[in-house]
Amino acid sequence: MEPKFDQLKTFIVEKGWSPYRFKQILQAVFKERIDRFERMKALPLSLRKQLQQAFGESILSLKPVTRLSSAQADKVLFELPDHNKIETVRMIYRAGWESYCISSQCGCGFGCKFCATGTIGMKRNLSADEITDQILYFYLHKHPIDSISFMGMGEALANPQTFVALKTLTDPQLFNLSPRRITVSTIGIIPQMRRLSQEFPQVNITFSLHSPFDEQRSELMPINRKYPLQQALALLDEHIQKHRRKVYIAYVMLPGVNDTPDHAEALISLLQGRGSWDYLYQVNLIRYNPAVGTPEAYNRPQKRELDSFYERLKEAGLNVTVRQSFGVDIDAACGQLYGQYYIRGKPKEVEEK
Known part of the structure; x- marks a missing residue:
């Protein structure tokens, strides 16, 4: 359509x-x-x-159902025309910058062990309008659109409509957003990563790594068996060399799982020495945020362990930051977009707090 x-x-x-x-x-x-x-x-x-x-009456194709707010985040539950639901998060930085984490699928079928959205399975892809209307809703309510991340529910590059949505968001007659203000996160769908690099070279790419060890990454992220880590990194190498654009490496810190000194050393070895341009890899350490539906064995990292991991990467010369967490108290942080309305596969309404 x-x-x-x-x-x-x-x-x-x-x-x-x-x-x-x-x-x-x-x-x-x-x-x-x-x-x-x-x-x-x-x-x-x-x-x-x-x-x-x-x-219809409105230009919007989705309807807000509930809105949960904290000091620096708003999470809106939207109902789609077929009554499925998705979540979108608005993040407010202290400097006044407003960023949006939008969904590209209802649910997700890739089964990453630590991600709440994956526990509900794949419902369906969103249409391009359903993707961009998440932004249009906030724009129509007079919020500035400073940056957008495709880091909400679903794997953006598994949905072909993501590319249509990117065209709409960057169209000078429509949203007129600079592609440099848009980030697409991916677990590593290599053919679509290549397409993104070719068609939208200025859009920021965030690659979800989460372990430098192939066997463990396959355990945490089954997609690694189909699209191995080294193949994905080779493509990212090409992207950096051709477009001279920074690539972000997302690394969710799972205490006792992927935060050991051996993991730090392997991560350093993985990203260093790839070429004269490898300084364009930026590691983002993300605190794991426990959520409904994810294994109880995963906990939020302690500051000491997180700082130690960070310092080792920094000492080795990697570009590394610890990503700021928004909306943990309203289940709006990274990995928490589950939709509490899904209880054992059955929709349940969320009461607004």
Whole structure:
């Protein structure tokens, strides 16, 4: 299915209206931040009624159900047209910067051991509109869109509609976002990583590593058996050399599992000496956030162990940061987008806090 703005453009022409009317719709949405066709007063009443009949009352294809808030994060539960639900997180930095963690799938079918979303399995891919409407919802509510990460529910590169959504988000007539303000996270779907590098070279890539050892990575992330770590890194090497863009390595710290001195040394060996450009690898250490549905053996790391791991990487010359955690208290942090409405596979409504 075509994205809605393409459908609207075609609809205007087919109904015999001037192409200028489509520009007025874009003006209403992206300048005046109007979501309902009936309120787009620059349009003739007859056209507004036609738009309502064809596309519904609102420009949005999803409906907010609940919203949980903490000091630095908002998590919104959206209902899709088929009544499935997804979660989106808005993060507020102290400097005023607002970043968004959006979902690309309802559920996930890749079964990473530490990720809550994977425990509910794969429901379906989101359409391009369902992906971009997560951002449009906040934009229409007058929030700035400073950066976007495809790090919510699902594996972004397993959904072909992610590429359509990226085109919409960077379209100068629509969201007009710089690709450098967008990050796509992937567990390592190599063919689609290559496509992303070719079609959107300026979009930031975050590669989920989580263990430098092949056997352990396969245990934690079954995708490693199909797309081995070294093959994924070889592709990232090519991306860096060709585009001179930094690549982010996400590493979730699992106490007693992947945070030992041996892991630190193996990670250093893995990323150093790859070439004169290997300084463009940036390691992001992420505190594991316990969540519903994940193994009880996984705990949040202690500061001492995290600091020790960080210092060893730093001493070795790696570029490394500890990612700031947002929304832990509302289950909105990394790995926690599970959807508490899924209890043993059955939807359950979430009560707003």
